[in-house]
Structures are given as C-alpha cells and as structure tokens.
Amino acid sequence: MSKPTMLRVMIKHDARKLSLPFGIPDSVEELERAVKEELNVPDSFVLHYLDTEFGDFFSLTSTATLKDKDTIKVVFVESVFITLTAIDCPQNISTSSSDVLSTVSSVNSSDVSSVQHESSDDTVLLSPLRSQGLRSQHWPAHFDIPEFPYDTELTLQTGNDEFLKNGVLLNNHSVRSQISDTLVKKIFQYCAYPSSNQVCAVAQALIEKYPCLREPGSLSGYDGWLSRLKNKMATYRKKLKQLGCPELAVNSSQNKRPAAIKKPRKAELNYLPPLPSDENKQTLERLRIELLSDIKVRDNRKAVSEKMARTFSSRRQEIVEDSPPVHDLLQRWPALFDVTQVKEEFRRLTAIDLESQLYSNLDKYTDRLLSLYHSKGGNAARKMQDLLILLDQDAGVDNRRDVVIRGLMVHFSENVEHLITHYQDTHGDLNPDDLKNHTLKIVTKGGSADGSPLEAGIVLEGTQVMAGLQSVPNACVILLGLMYVINLSYPKPLRYTFEFFQKVLLELDSGKLSPKMLSLKNNLLA
The missing domain is CATH 3.10.20.90 (Phosphatidylinositol 3-kinase Catalytic Subunit; Chain A, domain 1)
Incomplete structure (x- = not known):
C-alpha cells in the first residue's frame, strides 16, 4: 500500500x-x-x-x-454553454401518472445547462438535481407570474385593456379559479409550505402584472387573493397527500406520528422527496447494503457518490420519519459521514455549495466583524481581546476564520465551550468515555507548542462521527452540513451562532431574521 x-x-x-x-x-x-x-x-x-x-x-x-x-x-x-428551450409536448403522448413528480421536476424554458468535459466524452447534462426529480431553486427575490392557459391569458389581456381605458375591474369567477390553480402549482415548485410573506409576494406580483384583478374592497388591493391562495394551497397539499407525496403524507392523520408538523425548518428544498420512478424500497435497500462494501474499496468515490445520490430519497424518509439515533445512522449509512458526502447531501437538500458559500460570505464580512469586536465593552471586551491577540500570533486564513467564528459566540453572549472543547496533551484517538456527555460538540487536539498540527473532530449524541478535520472553521462547516443531513435542530445555547451561519452566511431563509440577527446584519451592511 x-x-x-x-x-x-x-x-x-x-x-x-x-x-x-x-x-x-x-x-x-x-x-x-x-x-x-x-x-x-x-x-x-x-x-x-x-x-x-x-x-x-x-x-x-x-x-x-x-x-x-x-x-x-x-x-x-x-465553459461552453448551451441554452435548452422547452417545447410543447404533443397531446397524444401520455404523461406521468404522478402529479407530484411532474410538478417538482418540471423544467423552465430559461434553464441553462453546461457542456461538461470529462474523460473523452462531451456530454450535455441537465441540472443534476432536476435530473433526479428534485427541486433546484430557492424562492426567488421576485416571483414571476407563470403563463396561464390561452383562454385565461386572452381574458386577462382584455381585462387589462378595459381597466386602463375605463377603470373597470375584471370579475370572473372561473378566471380567478384558473389563476389560483396555476399559481399554487408554481408555488409548490419552490416549497410545500409557503410562508405568509411568500404568499403575499405572489399576490402582489399578480396584481402588478394584471391590475384588472385588484380588489377595491381591501387596502392592499389583494387581501382576497391572499386568502384564496392560502386555501387553494391547503387543498392542493391535501390532494398530493392522497396521491402519496412523501413530504405531505408524513403528516397524514392516518400515520401514528407526533402532533408536530414535519416540514422544512431550515429552508431545505428537498426535505422529503419521492422515490425515483424506476426504484422501489427493495431496490434501494439493496443499494444501501452494497454501499457498506463499496466504501471499503480504494479509489471508489465515484461509485459511492452515484449510489448515495440514488438512495437519497429513501435515506431522507428513514431520517425524517423514523428519527434514528446518530449511532444507528452511522452503522446503516457510514458513507453519509464522509466529508465529501456531507457536502453532496447538503447540495441535494438545498441546491447550495456548502463550503464555498459559507467561506465566501464569512471572508466578505470578516473586516466588518473584527471592527465590531474591537468596539465591544465590558466583560465581552476582555473576552474579545483574548481572541484578537491570536491574530497577531497567526494571520493565516484558517486562524482568522477561527477567531471570527469564536468572536461571533462572544458577540451573541453564547459560551464558546458549548461548541468547542480542546483536549490538551492527547495523542492518538480520544477516549470514547470522555465523549459520552457531548450531545453536539467540536473536539480538538494538538496545535501545541511542539508543532503538532491541530486536528478537529465532531461528536454527536456521544459518538465521534468525524475525525481528522484540519481546522475549527472546517469542522463548523461540516457540523452545519451534518445538522441538515441528519435533520438535527440547533441547540438553544448556540441558536444565534447557527442562525448566523444559515441565514447570513448561507443566505437560507434570509428574509426571516431574529431581532438580534437583523441588528447585526444591518451593522455589517452599513
């Protein structure tokens, strides 16, 4: 070897x-x-x-x-880019029997696919997430109203013309129903449980494009559309639940589950996707078993990655529906606790590149954060000074990021030791008995004066699931990814630090900030 x-x-x-x-x-x-x-x-x-x-x-x-x-x-x-434009499918060609898959995996005509050159083959690929029938886009900054059926478009065009000429509003029940049906299907392409603000954005975009649909009885002009869309969305969810859509069926009253609704809490796009159309539980279980052997084979990353992608839906159903202990997941899905697979699984869940997105924004805000740290007073100032001194000793990128992350916890009045524990004079593996009391922790060793490199690991529910990570920032990235991957909630003593990671650095659900987070973000952008 x-x-x-x-x-x-x-x-x-x-x-x-x-x-x-x-x-x-x-x-x-x-x-x-x-x-x-x-x-x-x-x-x-x-x-x-x-x-x-x-x-x-x-x-x-x-x-x-x-x-x-x-x-x-x-x-x-x-890169060479090719624009792929969707064309109308002839009516005599049958469509999929599942409304769920066709809704989630539909491709917009503006999608762009790149020509990727690997080995000797030039291959035109659709977005990997779309090709797996998964959502690939987050809620847009501006909601584009989709095209309605031809007769509805004609009615709306006539209604707009009449409104501009004479100020007459369109009052057509069948048109309102058709519009609502089309909009909720478009909304579902982004999420199954839209927030009130998101539904409001849809209603506002609708009357901006078609002012003939304004409602004179409401102050905003679209209050009735808000109620109509929310009711239609609930009806559509009920329909998809009856058809077996996993992310909705999991909350069926027929299933003996906790009263709490199981839905995305951290802006996951593909929280509980359906099984691939060409797979079933038996075939995916066979792939899971094959993975147990594949990860032991040298230079077998490609095969492991392909099977992890194919088994994504069954793995999510197991994690979300059964909530197994971390130790059991480590036994059943050991490949899931590989650094590369954590990043890939996170991308499947959110359509975001975990490491590059987090580091890019962290580095962008670093100077401003350090300035805020220097301005701290009282007990926080003493803690900050102890951290900032470390920058004089080592100005490297990893140490700079380390100081900024620890400073965040001090800024939020959170205890750094709730997240990071350092073991002095430890050689070899950490003692499992020392880790049993850690529910969620980054553990470090090394980095001493004798020149031994610092190593970081991750402990979840008393089990070390990661080791050999090169820095605390790297461990923070992978820990955040794991919390998405195995569906863990943020610990309350560190809720602001993880909210910053998610909503400010990753920009996931960034429009819904706590007052403390909004204050910090305003300072960063000032």
Whole structure:
C-alpha cells in the first residue's frame, strides 16, 4: 500500500493542502477527481505542476512526476454553454401518472445547462438535481407570474385593456379559479409550505402584472387573493397527500406520528422527496447494503457518490420519519459521514455549495466583524481581546476564520465551550468515555507548542462521527452540513451562532431574521 501523501494546491490566490491517504493516484484523471471532491473545485479545470528545475508551472500529463509535498496548480478553463428551450409536448403522448413528480421536476424554458468535459466524452447534462426529480431553486427575490392557459391569458389581456381605458375591474369567477390553480402549482415548485410573506409576494406580483384583478374592497388591493391562495394551497397539499407525496403524507392523520408538523425548518428544498420512478424500497435497500462494501474499496468515490445520490430519497424518509439515533445512522449509512458526502447531501437538500458559500460570505464580512469586536465593552471586551491577540500570533486564513467564528459566540453572549472543547496533551484517538456527555460538540487536539498540527473532530449524541478535520472553521462547516443531513435542530445555547451561519452566511431563509440577527446584519451592511 502506498504511503500517505500531501500536495500543496494553488487555487487562484489561495493555497490549500490536499491529503492523499493512499498516495498519489496512478492517473491525472484520478488526481483531478480527488482535487475536485476534497477541495470542492468546479469541473472545468486542468492541473499544472511546479517544476523545480525551471521554477515554473507546466502541464501535468503524468502523476509519476509528483512526489510528497510537491506543488500543483488548478488552472480553470472556460465553459461552453448551451441554452435548452422547452417545447410543447404533443397531446397524444401520455404523461406521468404522478402529479407530484411532474410538478417538482418540471423544467423552465430559461434553464441553462453546461457542456461538461470529462474523460473523452462531451456530454450535455441537465441540472443534476432536476435530473433526479428534485427541486433546484430557492424562492426567488421576485416571483414571476407563470403563463396561464390561452383562454385565461386572452381574458386577462382584455381585462387589462378595459381597466386602463375605463377603470373597470375584471370579475370572473372561473378566471380567478384558473389563476389560483396555476399559481399554487408554481408555488409548490419552490416549497410545500409557503410562508405568509411568500404568499403575499405572489399576490402582489399578480396584481402588478394584471391590475384588472385588484380588489377595491381591501387596502392592499389583494387581501382576497391572499386568502384564496392560502386555501387553494391547503387543498392542493391535501390532494398530493392522497396521491402519496412523501413530504405531505408524513403528516397524514392516518400515520401514528407526533402532533408536530414535519416540514422544512431550515429552508431545505428537498426535505422529503419521492422515490425515483424506476426504484422501489427493495431496490434501494439493496443499494444501501452494497454501499457498506463499496466504501471499503480504494479509489471508489465515484461509485459511492452515484449510489448515495440514488438512495437519497429513501435515506431522507428513514431520517425524517423514523428519527434514528446518530449511532444507528452511522452503522446503516457510514458513507453519509464522509466529508465529501456531507457536502453532496447538503447540495441535494438545498441546491447550495456548502463550503464555498459559507467561506465566501464569512471572508466578505470578516473586516466588518473584527471592527465590531474591537468596539465591544465590558466583560465581552476582555473576552474579545483574548481572541484578537491570536491574530497577531497567526494571520493565516484558517486562524482568522477561527477567531471570527469564536468572536461571533462572544458577540451573541453564547459560551464558546458549548461548541468547542480542546483536549490538551492527547495523542492518538480520544477516549470514547470522555465523549459520552457531548450531545453536539467540536473536539480538538494538538496545535501545541511542539508543532503538532491541530486536528478537529465532531461528536454527536456521544459518538465521534468525524475525525481528522484540519481546522475549527472546517469542522463548523461540516457540523452545519451534518445538522441538515441528519435533520438535527440547533441547540438553544448556540441558536444565534447557527442562525448566523444559515441565514447570513448561507443566505437560507434570509428574509426571516431574529431581532438580534437583523441588528447585526444591518451593522455589517452599513
């Protein structure tokens, strides 16, 4: 077996460390795949290596030229884009028998797919989430009113013309019903349980586009549309529940479940998706069992990733409906607790790149946050000073992010030790008995004066599920991903820190902030 190897990877102006536990791969393609998966690099790139004789970078054509601690560089290449436009399907072609799948997986005519070059094949791919019948878009900043049936569009056009000429409003019950039916199906493409603000945005967009639909009896002009859309949405959910839509059927009164409604709490797009049309519970269970062996095979990431994607819906049903303990999930789905798979599962749930999105916004707000930390007074000021001194000792990116994250907890009057515990003078694995009392914790060791590197791990429900993470910020990213992946609620003592991660850094449900979070965000944007 090859010895573990590390490579220095240059990505634009950033330097990253790539750990290869099984040594340098045999081919450039395998190394590119490792760079992509471990460092979260987009598809369109090639690798160059630093030649020590010339002191310059050259194209990497063989991994035989590389050795431990060599430097490689990611060189991005331009992507080629093709716009795919939906066309009307002939009426004599039958459609799917499931209204649920057709609603969730419908593709807008404005969708764009990129040509991705892998190996020797040029393949045109639809959005990976859409191809799996999953939602791929969050609620838009401005809700676009969909096109209505032809006869309804003609009626609305005539109504608008009459309103502009004579100020006469359109009062047509059948048209109102058709409009409501179309709008709730469009809403369901984004979420099954829209908030009042979201429904309000739809109603407002409707009367802005079709002022003939205004209601003179209400101050806003659309109060009746609010009630109408909410009632239609409830009726539509009931219909889909009867058809077996999982994210709705889970709350059926026929199922013996807790009274609390099981629905997305952290802006998940695909909280409880339906099973793929070509799979059933038996075939997906066989894939789960195969995964237990696949993860033990070297250089088998591609096969593992494909099967994890195929089993996503059955895994979500197990997690949401049964709420199994973390220890049981670790036994049944060990691949789920791999760093790469946590990021992929998070992307399937939210359609967002976890690491790049969080780090990008964290770095964007860092200077402003540090300025706020310096302005603190009282007991918080003393705690902040102890943290800020660490920046003088190490100005590296990881340490800077570490200080900013710890400072957030101090800013919110939360205890850093509720999230992070450091074990001094610990060599080898941490003692399981020491971890039993931790419900949710990032544990660290190393990083001492003798030069030993700091290692971070994650403990959930007394079980260490992650180890060997390179920094506290990295552990925070993966911990947040795990809380989405295995459907955990934020701990109350740290609720503001995790709210900041989710709503400010990831921009998920960013329109619904607590007063304390809104105050901080206003300061950051001032």
